[in-house]
Amino acid sequence: MDFDKLLNFWGHHLVMAGVWIALALSLNLINGFTGLFSLGHQGFWGVGAYVTAVVLTVLPAEMGWADAGMLSFLMTFPLAMLVAALFGLIVGVPCLRMRGDYLAIATLGFGEIFRNIAINSEWLGTSQGLSVPNVFRAFLQEQIGLERMAARRAEMFFYIALSWAVALLTLLLLRNLMRSAHGRAITAIRDDETAAELLGVNLTRYKVLVFVLGAALAGLAGAVYANYQRYVSPNQFGFMQGVIFLVIVVMGGMGSFSGTILAALLIYAVPVFLTFAPDTWVIPIFYDPTQGGVVHRSLKDLWQVFFSLMLIIVVLLRPQGLMGNREFSLVKLWRRLFGKKSESASTSGEAGA
């Protein structure tokens, strides 16, 4: 295989894996660290993506502006964050009076309302979606003067770097937040809402903060996605996509950054690697006499089966998720492998409660 084919294939998956990690991390802030049950994360992601398409496609056409340039391109990222944060606020404030399942239904409602508005709005391209111009490539070719092939490669490298930079930014921002008084207040809310409030934690403030911040970060990932994919349509942001993000968070561990990253990579990579399975690798699926007996399917088409299997295994063996609420740390790993048994072994002094 030549270099460009490899770059196209692996580059695409690297970009998408970065986007998934960023989305799963911000969802973990809401669902894992704070213990709110949101099913609307794909909606905030979609808002960010649509804002990008509107800024780069719809607005220039409607307003009769010149084609979108680098400035508009750069503006899509903060604008996507801002608008998604605004939606986070609009959805968050009334929804946070609800608890548990009710909040899940309400946020799910938001995701579906957003999708249906996009489907039914001419302005947003109905179910056809909107295409997004390749502003960055045009910039590379016209302003920098790169050849077409060189520009294509540079563009791919740029998006790989961008998506992983956004994932890293999300990680650092959330990690720093959680390692502060705000993080302790958020954890306290998850553990015992009433006790947290009686210790002076303003519940509404923190829940809204978490919702708005989570939405803004999802919006940012949406802008990266839309610019990279150069196309947005309602069914990219459907409920099932949100469920996959939720599964990543649950599988990685509610309240673990490293677990989320691990699970996002795992769940993203399994279908990718399954596409390499040779066609001769088949497993029997069901019995149908009209099709001549036992019907076989190629492993390639069965990634959803693996997806379910992985989830079943994790839930059975590690219901707290791969990492629970712990973080991966090289120092701890070193101590565990080479260190002596130390104070970490908890002295059990549990009297009858």
Next chain:
Amino acid sequence: MSASASTTEPLLAVKDIRKTFGGLVAVDDFTLELAPGEVVGLIGPNGAGKTTVFNLLTGVYKPDAGSISVRGVDTGWLSPDRITGLGIARTFQNIRLFRDMSVVENVKVGFTPVKRQSILGAVFRSPAFRHEEKEIDREATELLELMGLQDLASARSASLAYGQQRRLEIARALASRPKVLLLDEPAAGANESESADLQQLIRDIRERFDLTILVIEHDMPFVMSLAKRLLVLDHGVTIAQGLPETVREDPKVIEAYLGQEAHQ
């Protein structure tokens, strides 16, 4: 100190509060004034409404009638976190520590009303933020030392022994630098020597932090030696109050306790 106490307004003024749950009157016409530095005991048989009083004072419940003011501020419809911010802190009868957090982190949550951090400062690790975190670290460690829990600082709070959990709750409550401390059965489950230690501890923190304390307790010797004044609740009604010695002799109090024991 006693001279100033008579001239200042009460730290906590509760006037004729009433709370009903459906047809049940949990607290009826409860009135209480706490002067600075006082230690008052709230006693009564099980189900008398003592914890309900605590829940009313801290804003978990809102009274159906009557008024509560903390340091001159009417707590009317203030949320519990705002009321805590006025300088009132409590422990819980059924321990409510944050189980998944470490011992020292539990205490650190207690600093919420007094140590405000900016979110941007936290995200970007500003010098002011790092200074603040160091201070919280130091003060939390001090509180743990005071409670004799310093060696368990990084243990998971749920792994502590019962008495240690109760002391951790006190440390956590003290972190918000309260003026009024509400203790809900601090000696529950303690044996005689533990109970004596706890008494000394409560005297110490009262001195050190200039506290006014309202304590619910079933352990009579404990509360009688600690409190200068007792209030006795039965079925939500204040049936007696005054000096421990007088209250102990009160026929109504004897009947409330003996009557209850007779039913058991």
